[in-house]
Amino acid sequence: MLAQSSPNAPFAQSVLQWYDKFGRKHLPWQQNKTLYGVWLSEVMLQQTQVATVIPYFERFIKTFPNVTALANASQDEVLHLWTGLGYYARARNLHKAAQKIRDEFDGNFPIDFDQVWALPGVGRSTAGAILSSVLEQPYPILDGNVKRVLSRYFEVKGWSGEKKVENHLWHLTEQVTPMEHVADFNQAMMDIGAMLCTRTKPKCDLCPLKKDCLAYKNESWTQFPAKKPQKTLPEKETYFLILSKNGKVWLEQRENSGLWGGLFCFPQFESQEDLQAYLISEGISHYQAWSSFRHTFSHFHLDIHPIYAEIDNIQAEQENRDWYKVMEKTKEYKPNLSSAVKYWYDPKNPQQIGLAQPVKNLLTQFVRSNHGENSIL
Numbered sequence: 001m002l003a004q005s006s007p008n009a010p011f012a013q014s015v016l017q018w019y020d021k022f023g024r025k026h027l028p029w030q031q032n033k034t035l036y037g038v039w040l041s042e043v044m045l046q047q048t049q050v051a052t053v054i055p056y057f058e059r060f061i062k063t064f065p066n067v068t069a070l071a072n073a074s075q076d077e078v079l080h081l082w083t084g085l086g087y088y089a090r091a092r093n094l095h096k097a098a099q100k101i102r103d104e105f106d107g108n109f110p111i112d113f114d115q116v117w118a119l120p121g122v123g124r125s126t127a128g129a130i131l132s133s134v135l136e137q138p139y140p141i142l143d144g145n146v147k148r149v150l151s152r153y154f155e156v157k158g159w160s161g162e163k164k165v166e167n168h169l170w171h172l173t174e175q176v177t178p179m180e181h182v183a184d185f186n187q188a189m190m191d192i193g194a195m196l197c198t199r200t201k202p203k204c205d206l207c208p209l210k211k212d213c214l215a216y217k218n219e220s221w222t223q224f225p226a227k228k229p230q231k232t233l234p235e236k237e238t239y240f241l242i243l244s245k246n247g248k249v250w251l252e253q254r255e256n257s258g259l260w261g262g263l264f265c266f267p268q269f270e271s272q273e274d275l276q277a278y279l280i281s282e283g284i285s286h287y288q289a290w291s292s293f294r295h296t297f298s299h300f301h302l303d304i305h306p307i308y309a310e311i312d313n314i315q316a317e318q319e320n321r322d323w324y325k326v327m328e329k330t331k332e333y334k335p336n337l338s339s340a341v342k343y344w345y346d347p348k349n350p351q352q353i354g355l356a357q358p359v360k361n362l363l364t365q366f367v368r369s370n371h372g373e374n375s376i377l
Contacts (some may be wrong), residue, residue, distance in 0.1 A: 124142075
Protein backbone atom coordinates (compact mmCIF):
# COMPACT_ATOMS: atom_id res chain seq x y z
CA MET A 1 0.00 0.00 0.00
CA LEU A 2 2.96 2.31 0.62
CA ALA A 3 5.50 3.54 -1.92
CA GLN A 4 8.31 1.04 -2.40
CA SER A 5 10.85 2.63 -4.74
CA SER A 6 13.95 4.77 -4.26
CA PRO A 7 14.16 8.31 -5.64
CA ASN A 8 17.37 7.13 -7.32
CA ALA A 9 15.66 4.32 -9.21
CA PRO A 10 15.67 5.04 -12.97
CA PHE A 11 11.88 5.52 -13.29
CA ALA A 12 11.56 7.84 -10.29
CA GLN A 13 14.75 9.72 -11.11
CA SER A 14 13.59 10.46 -14.67
CA VAL A 15 10.21 11.67 -13.42
CA LEU A 16 11.66 13.88 -10.67
CA GLN A 17 14.28 15.44 -12.93
CA TRP A 18 11.59 16.28 -15.49
CA TYR A 19 9.41 17.80 -12.78
CA ASP A 20 12.20 20.09 -11.59
CA LYS A 21 12.35 21.63 -15.06
CA PHE A 22 8.84 21.40 -16.46
CA GLY A 23 6.32 20.43 -13.77
CA ARG A 24 3.40 22.62 -12.73
CA LYS A 25 4.29 24.45 -9.52
CA HIS A 26 2.04 27.53 -9.56
CA LEU A 27 -1.47 26.11 -9.26
CA PRO A 28 -3.56 27.89 -6.61
CA TRP A 29 -3.70 24.88 -4.26
CA GLN A 30 0.10 24.49 -4.44
CA GLN A 31 0.66 27.87 -2.82
CA ASN A 32 0.74 27.80 1.00
CA LYS A 33 -0.35 24.16 0.95
CA THR A 34 -2.89 23.00 3.49
CA LEU A 35 -4.63 19.68 3.92
CA TYR A 36 -7.96 21.43 3.46
CA GLY A 37 -6.96 23.22 0.26
CA VAL A 38 -5.41 20.14 -1.34
CA TRP A 39 -8.42 18.03 -0.35
CA LEU A 40 -10.76 20.57 -1.94
CA SER A 41 -8.70 20.66 -5.14
CA GLU A 42 -8.49 16.88 -5.38
CA VAL A 43 -12.25 16.50 -5.09
CA MET A 44 -12.85 19.20 -7.69
CA LEU A 45 -10.31 17.61 -10.04
CA GLN A 46 -12.14 14.28 -10.05
CA GLN A 47 -13.39 13.97 -13.66
CA THR A 48 -12.73 17.69 -14.28
CA GLN A 49 -9.78 19.43 -15.97
CA VAL A 50 -7.45 21.82 -14.15
CA ALA A 51 -8.37 24.89 -16.23
CA THR A 52 -12.04 24.42 -15.38
CA VAL A 53 -11.37 23.86 -11.68
CA ILE A 54 -9.16 26.91 -10.97
CA PRO A 55 -11.88 29.63 -10.86
CA TYR A 56 -14.22 27.38 -8.86
CA PHE A 57 -11.44 26.59 -6.38
CA GLU A 58 -10.58 30.26 -5.93
CA ARG A 59 -14.22 31.24 -5.31
CA PHE A 60 -14.73 28.29 -2.98
CA ILE A 61 -11.64 28.90 -0.85
CA LYS A 62 -12.48 32.60 -0.57
CA THR A 63 -16.01 31.86 0.65
CA PHE A 64 -15.08 28.86 2.82
CA PRO A 65 -11.45 29.43 3.91
CA ASN A 66 -11.32 26.43 6.26
CA VAL A 67 -13.07 23.18 7.14
CA THR A 68 -15.23 24.73 9.84
CA ALA A 69 -16.51 27.47 7.54
CA LEU A 70 -17.50 24.83 4.99
CA ALA A 71 -19.09 22.60 7.64
CA ASN A 72 -21.14 25.47 9.04
CA ALA A 73 -22.45 26.53 5.63
CA SER A 74 -25.82 25.34 4.37
CA GLN A 75 -25.91 22.73 1.63
CA ASP A 76 -27.59 25.32 -0.62
CA GLU A 77 -24.63 27.69 -0.23
CA VAL A 78 -22.21 24.89 -1.12
CA LEU A 79 -24.23 23.77 -4.15
CA HIS A 80 -24.58 27.39 -5.29
CA LEU A 81 -20.80 27.76 -5.57
CA TRP A 82 -20.56 24.34 -7.22
CA THR A 83 -23.16 25.14 -9.90
CA GLY A 84 -21.69 24.45 -13.34
CA LEU A 85 -18.92 22.11 -12.15
CA GLY A 86 -21.12 19.04 -12.45
CA TYR A 87 -21.12 15.70 -10.59
CA TYR A 88 -22.93 17.34 -7.66
CA ALA A 89 -22.54 14.30 -5.40
CA ARG A 90 -18.96 15.54 -4.97
CA ALA A 91 -20.22 18.78 -3.42
CA ARG A 92 -22.68 17.01 -1.15
CA ASN A 93 -19.98 14.58 0.00
CA LEU A 94 -17.53 17.44 0.50
CA HIS A 95 -20.03 19.14 2.79
CA LYS A 96 -20.73 15.92 4.71
CA ALA A 97 -17.00 15.27 5.10
CA ALA A 98 -16.41 18.79 6.43
CA GLN A 99 -19.15 18.26 9.02
CA LYS A 100 -17.58 14.94 10.01
CA ILE A 101 -14.18 16.62 10.45
CA ARG A 102 -15.79 19.39 12.52
CA ASP A 103 -17.70 16.95 14.73
CA GLU A 104 -15.19 14.12 15.10
CA PHE A 105 -11.81 15.85 14.76
CA ASP A 106 -12.59 19.25 16.26
CA GLY A 107 -12.24 20.89 12.85
CA ASN A 108 -8.69 19.59 12.29
CA PHE A 109 -8.16 17.67 9.08
CA PRO A 110 -7.08 14.10 9.97
CA ILE A 111 -3.58 12.94 9.08
CA ASP A 112 -4.14 9.19 9.43
CA PHE A 113 -4.58 7.53 6.05
CA ASP A 114 -7.49 5.29 7.07
CA GLN A 115 -9.33 8.24 8.64
CA VAL A 116 -8.90 10.34 5.49
CA TRP A 117 -9.98 7.44 3.29
CA ALA A 118 -13.12 7.05 5.43
CA LEU A 119 -14.31 10.59 4.68
CA PRO A 120 -17.34 10.78 2.35
CA GLY A 121 -16.27 11.12 -1.28
CA VAL A 122 -12.60 10.28 -0.62
CA GLY A 123 -11.09 7.22 -2.29
CA ARG A 124 -7.70 5.61 -1.90
CA SER A 125 -6.02 7.75 -4.55
CA THR A 126 -7.45 11.01 -3.21
CA ALA A 127 -6.37 10.14 0.34
CA GLY A 128 -2.86 9.37 -0.90
CA ALA A 129 -2.70 12.57 -2.93
CA ILE A 130 -3.67 14.72 0.07
CA LEU A 131 -1.26 13.19 2.57
CA SER A 132 1.67 12.87 0.16
CA SER A 133 1.29 16.39 -1.20
CA VAL A 134 1.14 18.20 2.15
CA LEU A 135 2.90 15.88 4.61
CA GLU A 136 5.19 13.85 2.29
CA GLN A 137 3.63 10.64 3.56
CA PRO A 138 4.77 7.92 1.12
CA TYR A 139 1.46 7.00 -0.50
CA PRO A 140 1.13 6.36 -4.23
CA ILE A 141 -1.78 7.66 -6.31
CA LEU A 142 -3.75 6.28 -9.24
CA ASP A 143 -5.89 8.92 -10.92
CA GLY A 144 -6.82 8.84 -14.60
CA ASN A 145 -3.59 10.48 -15.72
CA VAL A 146 -1.40 8.06 -13.77
CA LYS A 147 -3.39 5.10 -15.06
CA ARG A 148 -2.73 6.24 -18.62
CA VAL A 149 1.02 6.69 -18.08
CA LEU A 150 1.44 3.31 -16.40
CA SER A 151 -0.83 1.50 -18.87
CA ARG A 152 1.33 2.69 -21.75
CA TYR A 153 4.69 2.34 -20.05
CA PHE A 154 4.04 -1.29 -19.06
CA GLU A 155 1.52 -2.10 -21.84
CA VAL A 156 -1.13 -3.11 -19.31
CA LYS A 157 -3.88 -5.01 -21.09
CA GLY A 158 -7.54 -4.59 -20.22
CA TRP A 159 -9.81 -1.73 -19.20
CA SER A 160 -8.58 0.02 -16.07
CA GLY A 161 -12.08 0.03 -14.58
CA GLU A 162 -11.97 -3.74 -14.19
CA LYS A 163 -10.99 -4.71 -10.65
CA LYS A 164 -8.25 -7.10 -11.74
CA VAL A 165 -6.64 -4.48 -13.99
CA GLU A 166 -6.99 -1.74 -11.38
CA ASN A 167 -5.34 -3.93 -8.74
CA HIS A 168 -2.44 -4.56 -11.11
CA LEU A 169 -2.05 -0.82 -11.72
CA TRP A 170 -2.02 -0.20 -7.96
CA HIS A 171 0.77 -2.74 -7.63
CA LEU A 172 2.74 -0.97 -10.37
CA THR A 173 2.28 2.51 -8.91
CA GLU A 174 3.41 1.23 -5.49
CA GLN A 175 6.56 -0.16 -7.12
CA VAL A 176 7.56 3.00 -9.00
CA THR A 177 6.61 5.62 -6.38
CA PRO A 178 9.65 6.64 -4.28
CA MET A 179 9.57 6.71 -0.48
CA GLU A 180 11.10 10.20 -0.56
CA HIS A 181 10.14 13.30 -2.62
CA VAL A 182 6.76 11.66 -3.03
CA ALA A 183 4.87 14.98 -3.32
CA ASP A 184 6.90 16.05 -6.34
CA PHE A 185 6.77 12.56 -7.84
CA ASN A 186 2.98 12.24 -7.60
CA GLN A 187 2.46 15.72 -9.02
CA ALA A 188 4.91 14.93 -11.81
CA MET A 189 3.04 11.75 -12.76
CA MET A 190 -0.21 13.70 -12.98
CA ASP A 191 1.52 16.41 -15.01
CA ILE A 192 3.09 13.94 -17.43
CA GLY A 193 -0.31 12.37 -17.99
CA ALA A 194 -2.02 15.75 -18.44
CA MET A 195 0.67 17.51 -20.48
CA LEU A 196 2.54 14.79 -22.42
CA CYS A 197 0.90 11.36 -22.22
CA THR A 198 -2.46 12.67 -23.32
CA ARG A 199 -5.37 10.60 -24.62
CA THR A 200 -4.79 11.74 -28.18
CA LYS A 201 -1.63 13.06 -29.84
CA PRO A 202 0.76 12.31 -26.95
CA LYS A 203 4.06 14.21 -27.00
CA CYS A 204 6.22 11.11 -26.70
CA ASP A 205 9.38 12.87 -27.87
CA LEU A 206 9.24 15.13 -24.80
CA CYS A 207 8.44 12.38 -22.30
CA PRO A 208 11.13 11.50 -19.73
CA LEU A 209 9.93 7.87 -19.71
CA LYS A 210 10.09 7.15 -23.43
CA LYS A 211 13.38 5.21 -23.24
CA ASP A 212 11.76 2.21 -21.53
CA CYS A 213 8.11 2.83 -22.41
CA LEU A 214 6.76 -0.28 -24.14
CA ALA A 215 4.00 1.57 -25.96
CA TYR A 216 6.59 4.02 -27.35
CA LYS A 217 8.93 1.23 -28.40
CA ASN A 218 6.15 -0.75 -30.05
CA GLU A 219 4.26 2.27 -31.41
CA SER A 220 1.19 0.92 -29.67
CA TRP A 221 0.13 3.93 -27.60
CA THR A 222 -3.29 4.04 -29.28
CA GLN A 223 -4.08 0.63 -27.75
CA PHE A 224 -3.38 1.69 -24.18
CA PRO A 225 -5.12 2.13 -21.92
CA ALA A 226 -7.81 -0.13 -23.31
CA LYS A 227 -11.09 1.67 -23.85
CA LYS A 228 -14.13 0.98 -21.73
CA PRO A 229 -16.43 -1.47 -23.49
CA GLN A 230 -18.77 0.77 -25.45
CA LYS A 231 -22.43 0.84 -24.71
CA THR A 232 -24.92 3.08 -26.45
CA LEU A 233 -26.19 5.71 -24.07
CA PRO A 234 -29.96 5.50 -23.61
CA GLU A 235 -32.04 8.54 -24.50
CA LYS A 236 -34.65 10.02 -22.18
CA GLU A 237 -36.79 13.12 -22.34
CA THR A 238 -38.36 15.46 -19.83
CA TYR A 239 -40.49 18.60 -19.81
CA PHE A 240 -39.57 21.66 -17.74
CA LEU A 241 -42.36 24.07 -16.81
CA ILE A 242 -41.05 27.63 -16.45
CA LEU A 243 -43.73 29.49 -14.51
CA SER A 244 -43.20 33.25 -14.39
CA LYS A 245 -45.04 35.90 -12.40
CA ASN A 246 -43.95 39.48 -11.74
CA GLY A 247 -40.47 38.74 -13.03
CA LYS A 248 -39.96 35.75 -10.73
CA VAL A 249 -39.72 32.07 -11.57
CA TRP A 250 -41.06 29.10 -9.65
CA LEU A 251 -38.37 26.65 -8.45
CA GLU A 252 -38.54 23.44 -6.44
CA GLN A 253 -35.72 21.77 -4.53
CA ARG A 254 -35.06 18.14 -5.41
CA GLU A 255 -34.43 15.36 -2.92
CA ASN A 256 -30.77 14.90 -1.96
CA SER A 257 -30.55 11.51 -3.64
CA GLY A 258 -30.85 10.94 -7.37
CA LEU A 259 -30.46 13.22 -10.36
CA TRP A 260 -29.54 16.84 -9.45
CA GLY A 261 -29.90 15.92 -5.79
CA GLY A 262 -30.38 18.92 -3.52
CA LEU A 263 -30.50 21.37 -6.41
CA PHE A 264 -33.34 23.70 -7.36
CA CYS A 265 -35.13 22.97 -10.62
CA PHE A 266 -38.28 23.81 -12.53
CA PRO A 267 -41.31 21.57 -12.11
CA GLN A 268 -40.53 18.52 -14.23
CA PHE A 269 -42.81 16.15 -16.15
CA GLU A 270 -42.04 12.84 -17.82
CA SER A 271 -44.43 13.35 -20.72
CA GLN A 272 -46.21 16.06 -22.63
CA GLU A 273 -49.53 14.55 -21.56
CA ASP A 274 -48.60 14.89 -17.86
CA LEU A 275 -47.58 18.49 -18.41
CA GLN A 276 -50.77 19.38 -20.27
CA ALA A 277 -52.89 17.75 -17.58
CA TYR A 278 -51.13 19.88 -14.98
CA LEU A 279 -51.60 23.09 -16.99
CA ILE A 280 -55.32 22.38 -17.32
CA SER A 281 -55.64 21.61 -13.61
CA GLU A 282 -53.96 24.92 -12.74
CA GLY A 283 -56.03 26.96 -15.18
CA ILE A 284 -53.04 27.89 -17.34
CA SER A 285 -54.17 28.15 -20.96
CA HIS A 286 -51.47 30.35 -22.49
CA TYR A 287 -47.94 28.96 -22.76
CA GLN A 288 -45.03 28.87 -25.17
CA ALA A 289 -42.61 26.10 -26.15
CA TRP A 290 -38.96 27.15 -26.01
CA SER A 291 -36.30 25.40 -28.07
CA SER A 292 -35.56 21.88 -26.91
CA PHE A 293 -31.98 20.87 -26.15
CA ARG A 294 -29.97 17.86 -25.03
CA HIS A 295 -28.06 17.53 -21.76
CA THR A 296 -25.73 14.52 -21.58
CA PHE A 297 -24.87 12.71 -18.37
CA SER A 298 -22.25 10.00 -18.03
CA HIS A 299 -24.90 7.29 -18.36
CA PHE A 300 -27.67 8.74 -20.56
CA HIS A 301 -28.81 11.59 -22.82
CA LEU A 302 -31.63 13.79 -21.56
CA ASP A 303 -33.68 15.75 -24.10
CA ILE A 304 -35.21 18.73 -22.32
CA HIS A 305 -38.35 20.47 -23.60
CA PRO A 306 -38.92 23.81 -21.82
CA ILE A 307 -42.46 25.19 -21.67
CA TYR A 308 -42.79 28.83 -20.62
CA ALA A 309 -45.94 30.31 -19.08
CA GLU A 310 -46.56 33.77 -17.69
CA ILE A 311 -49.26 33.65 -15.05
CA ASP A 312 -49.56 37.38 -14.31
CA ASN A 313 -53.15 37.40 -15.57
CA ILE A 314 -54.48 34.27 -13.95
CA GLN A 315 -58.05 34.91 -12.83
CA ALA A 316 -58.73 35.61 -9.16
CA GLU A 317 -60.46 32.27 -8.59
CA GLN A 318 -57.14 30.57 -9.30
CA GLU A 319 -55.46 32.35 -6.39
CA ASN A 320 -56.05 29.42 -4.05
CA ARG A 321 -53.45 27.45 -6.02
CA ASP A 322 -50.45 26.19 -4.08
CA TRP A 323 -47.90 28.15 -6.07
CA TYR A 324 -49.94 31.35 -5.85
CA LYS A 325 -50.20 31.19 -2.05
CA VAL A 326 -46.50 30.53 -1.69
CA MET A 327 -45.73 33.47 -3.98
CA GLU A 328 -47.82 35.80 -1.85
CA LYS A 329 -46.36 34.62 1.45
CA THR A 330 -42.73 34.15 0.56
CA LYS A 331 -40.87 37.43 0.92
CA GLU A 332 -37.41 36.05 1.45
CA TYR A 333 -35.81 32.65 0.89
CA LYS A 334 -34.06 31.21 3.96
CA PRO A 335 -31.97 28.17 2.98
CA ASN A 336 -31.73 26.78 6.51
CA LEU A 337 -35.49 26.33 6.84
CA SER A 338 -36.23 22.72 5.98
CA SER A 339 -39.75 23.66 4.90
CA ALA A 340 -38.50 26.10 2.25
CA VAL A 341 -38.30 23.64 -0.64
CA LYS A 342 -40.40 25.63 -3.12
CA TYR A 343 -40.36 29.33 -3.79
CA TRP A 344 -40.49 32.14 -6.32
CA TYR A 345 -36.93 32.85 -7.39
CA ASP A 346 -35.89 36.33 -8.51
CA PRO A 347 -33.14 35.95 -11.14
CA LYS A 348 -32.47 39.69 -10.94
CA ASN A 349 -31.50 39.25 -7.28
CA PRO A 350 -30.33 35.62 -7.15
CA GLN A 351 -30.11 33.78 -3.85
CA GLN A 352 -27.21 31.50 -2.99
CA ILE A 353 -28.76 28.19 -3.96
CA GLY A 354 -27.61 25.31 -6.11
CA LEU A 355 -28.99 25.24 -9.62
CA ALA A 356 -28.83 22.40 -12.12
CA GLN A 357 -26.84 23.60 -15.13
CA PRO A 358 -29.77 23.37 -17.60
CA VAL A 359 -31.87 25.39 -15.15
CA LYS A 360 -29.16 28.02 -14.85
CA ASN A 361 -28.97 28.25 -18.65
CA LEU A 362 -32.74 28.64 -18.97
CA LEU A 363 -32.81 31.31 -16.24
CA THR A 364 -30.17 33.21 -18.18
CA GLN A 365 -32.40 32.94 -21.27
CA PHE A 366 -35.34 34.20 -19.19
CA VAL A 367 -33.37 37.23 -17.98
CA ARG A 368 -32.20 38.05 -21.51
CA SER A 369 -35.70 37.85 -22.93
CA ASN A 370 -37.24 39.91 -20.13
CA HIS A 371 -34.48 42.33 -19.20
CA GLY A 372 -31.98 42.28 -22.05
CA GLU A 373 -29.10 41.21 -19.79
CA ASN A 374 -26.59 38.44 -20.18
CA SER A 375 -26.40 36.38 -17.01
CA ILE A 376 -28.12 35.61 -13.74
CA LEU A 377 -24.87 35.24 -11.83
